[in-house]
Amino acid sequence: MQDTRYDIRVYLQPAFLICVAVLAVAGGSMSIAIKSLGIYIKKEPWPLKKSLDLLDEGKLAPYKVVLKFKIDDEQIIKELGTEDYIEWVLEDIEAADNSAARKCLLFITYYDLPDRVPHVPEKCYAGTGYQTRASNSVTFKINKNDVEQSIPGKHVVFEATEGASFNDWHMDTTKFSTFYFFSVNGDYNNDRDKVRFSLTKNIFSKHSYFSKVEWNFLTISGEKTYLGEEEAITAGQKLLSVILPILEKEHWPSEQKVESNE
Numbered sequence: 001m002q003d004t005r006y007d008i009r010v011y012l013q014p015a016f017l018i019c020v021a022v023l024a025v026a027g028g029s030m031s032i033a034i035k036s037l038g039i040y041i042k043k044e045p046w047p048l049k050k051s052l053d054l055l056d057e058g059k060l061a062p063y064k065v066v067l068k069f070k071i072d073d074e075q076i077i078k079e080l081g082t083e084d085y086i087e088w089v090l091e092d093i094e095a096a097d098n099s100a101a102r103k104c105l106l107f108i109t110y111y112d113l114p115d116r117v118p119h120v121p122e123k124c125y126a127g128t129g130y131q132t133r134a135s136n137s138v139t140f141k142i143n144k145n146d147v148e149q150s151i152p153g154k155h156v157v158f159e160a161t162e163g164a165s166f167n168d169w170h171m172d173t174t175k176f177s178t179f180y181f182f183s184v185n186g187d188y189n190n191d192r193d194k195v196r197f198s199l200t201k202n203i204f205s206k207h208s209y210f211s212k213v214e215w216n217f218l219t220i221s222g223e224k225t226y227l228g229e230e231e232a233i234t235a236g237q238k239l240l241s242v243i244l245p246i247l248e249k250e251h252w253p254s255e256q257k258v259e260s261n262e
Contacts, residue, residue, distance in 0.1 A: 045112040046185075046207035046253050052086045052108055059246055063090040063239070066103075080119070084110035089218065092238070100227050101235035103218040106243070110211045110252075118192040118210060121156055121178045130158040137190055138179070138229065140237045142244060151240060153181040154190040155229055176224035179236055180214035183252060211252060215239065 057065050067089035071077055087107045095102040109119070122132050134157040142149045160174040181190045185208055189195050195210055216224045217232065227235070 044207050046209040047112050048084060048110055048251055049253055050251050052084055052110060052251060055086060055246060055251065060090065060242055062094040063092055063242060065089070066091050080109065082109055082111050084112070089222070090239070092235075095235075098220075100219075100225060101217055101231060103220070103222070104235075104239065105216045105218055105224065106239070107214045108211065108247075109214075110209070112209050118182060118195050118212065120154075120192050121158075121180060121214065125158050125178075129161050131161050133157045133159045133175075138233055140181075140233065140240050142237060142241050144241075144245060151181055151188050151244070152190040153179055153236070155179055155232070157226065175226045176216060177226050177229075177232060178214060178216050178224075179232065180212055183211045183213065183247070185209060186252070186254065207253070209253060211247075213240075213243070213247075 065088050069087040071080070071085075071087075077083060085108060087105070089103060089105055091103050092099075092101065111118075122135060126132070134155075136155055138153045138155045140151040140153050142151055156178045158176055158178065181188055182192070182195045184195050215236070217227045217235065219225045
């Protein structure tokens with residue numbers, strides 16, 4: 001019997017040609033239907049309205065910026081996955097001089113491509129010798145225009161293990177707490193798996209982004225410290241009531257802004 005596995009005549013049979021034609025028409029029709037319905041399977045980058053570096057310090061009162069940092073190590077930037085970030089030390093001038101919530105390290109990152117896996121502190125600190133001792137969801141109540149808004153956040157407590165790498169000025173500590181949440185296409189979330197789902201769930205949006213807001217409270221000498229959850233939440237709500245309106249209005253994109261530009 002003749003071996004027809006590589007016989008080109010097999011692909012010239014009427015049945016095979018008809019199947020190819022049907023699939024081509026179906027594929028083309030689906031593509032046209034998707035475009036005509038305004039459905040976007042693959043998202044496009046969603047740039048910031050304004051660089052985070054241009055965040056107006058004058059609008060941060062009662063906080064003042066006392067230090068700014070930029071990452072010099074290209075490998076760390078590559079691992080971070082973005083150059084759109086700020087890492088600032090803020091001081092609440094209304095807080096008592098000895099208050100554990102007077103200073104905080106604010107770290108905001110922005111990603112205009114939706115196909116990245118969101119970084120979370122639980123994974124990042126594990127590589128430097130810290131273990132997660134506690135992790136739980138918290139809710140920050142923010143008053144915006146006389147309307148209370150709930151922001152789902154995460155509180156994580158880290159403790160150094162033997163051989164932990166203190167390679168940053170603010171990491172010379174054995175136990176500290178970190179708070180964070182994500183802004184995803186205008187919504188808020190505290191779970192990175194849910195963030196990944198949210199990035200693509202709106203099939204009628206052409207663009208997609210996510211941004212992580214993370215902060216730690218610092219000692220007077222500038223080391224990350226552990227703060228009781230109740231006190232930390234109160235201080236975090238005060239911080240977010242100042243920073244979130246600025247980010248939403250001046251930096252994070254909106255669908256209306258993108259459409260008007262187009």
